[in-house]
Amino acid sequence: MIKDPFILFSKKGLEIIKPLLQDDASESKGTIIICTVKGDMHDIGKNLVTMMLEGAGFNVIDLGVDLSVEKVIEQVAQVKPDILGLSALLTTTMPEMKKVIEALEEKGLRNNLKVIIGGAPVDAAFAQKIGADGFGDDATEAVKQARRLIAGKT
Numbered sequence: 593m594i595k596d597p598f599i600l601f602s603k604k605g606l607e608i609i610k611p612l613l614q615d616d617a618s619e620s621k622g623t624i625i626i627c628t629v630k631g632d633m634h635d636i637g638k639n640l641v642t643m644m645l646e647g648a649g650f651n652v653i654d655l656g657v658d659l660s661v662e663k664v665i666e667q668v669a670q671v672k673p674d675i676l677g678l679s680a681l682l683t684t685t686m687p688e689m690k691k692v693i694e695a696l697e698e699k700g701l702r703n704n705l706k707v708i709i710g711g712a713p714v715d716a717a718f719a720q721k722i723g724a725d726g727f728g729d730d731a732t733e734a735v736k737q738a739r740r741l742i743a744g745k746t
């Protein structure tokens with residue numbers, strides 16, 4: 593029983609509800625790397641998306657916030673995830689998403705990887721413009737997009 597209502601809005605609160613969202617499925621549905629792009633410290637939405645994806649059975653590696661293009665590339669090359677999720681909450685950091693996709697293409701890492709993006713200033717048109725494979729305006733849509741993209745891969 594949660595006595596303090598404010599705990600629900602904290603990271604600790606998210607930890608408490610996490611097991612309640614967990615799927616029974618023991619087998620991973622795929623691996624997803626997620627992060628907030630360089631220059632951007634916002635992570636509340638990304639953390640919610642991470643939790644919902646984990647709850648839906650995906651293996652999610654959360655790299656955190658303010659991730660440089662180089663760091664993202666390094667991790668994708670190492671882990672070889674099925675999906676890369678990028679979050680941006682500032683109009684000034686949205687261009688970082690395009691830079692990541694361009695760098696993935698340059699390094700030959702784009703072929704087997706799907707990219708989904710999200711965050712308040714981002715929309716489907718922007719996703720299409722920068723060459724992302726999907727966009728989610730909330731955590732539920734993020735799960736739908738991840739399922740769609742994984743299904744398309746096999």
Ligand code: B12
Pocket residue numbers: 631632633634635636637638640641677678679680681682683684708709710711712713727728729730731732733734
């Ligand atoms: C909380 C907050 C902060 C907190 C962040 C705390 C944290 N740990 O995240 C703090 C105080 C640190 C902060 C700082 C700043 N902020 Co701020 N912040 C906000 C605020 C109020 C809420 C954001 C939020 O958490 N929303 C709730 C979550 C649940 O929603 P969400 O992030 O959109 O995520 C959902 C979807 O977008 C989607 N989603 C998100 N990520 C992803 C990823 C994928 C892959 C997918 C599929 C989906 C997805 O699913 C999520 C769940 O539903 C917004 C205003 C607003 N109403 O959005 C301003 C806002 C984003 N901030 C703003 C600004 C300007 C700043 C600062 C520059 C302020 C300053 N002068 O210092 C700094 C920037 C710091 C930095 N370098 O990042 C502006 C941005 C304006 C713009 N157009 O760029 C906003 C819009 C406020 C405003 N109206 O001016 N901020």
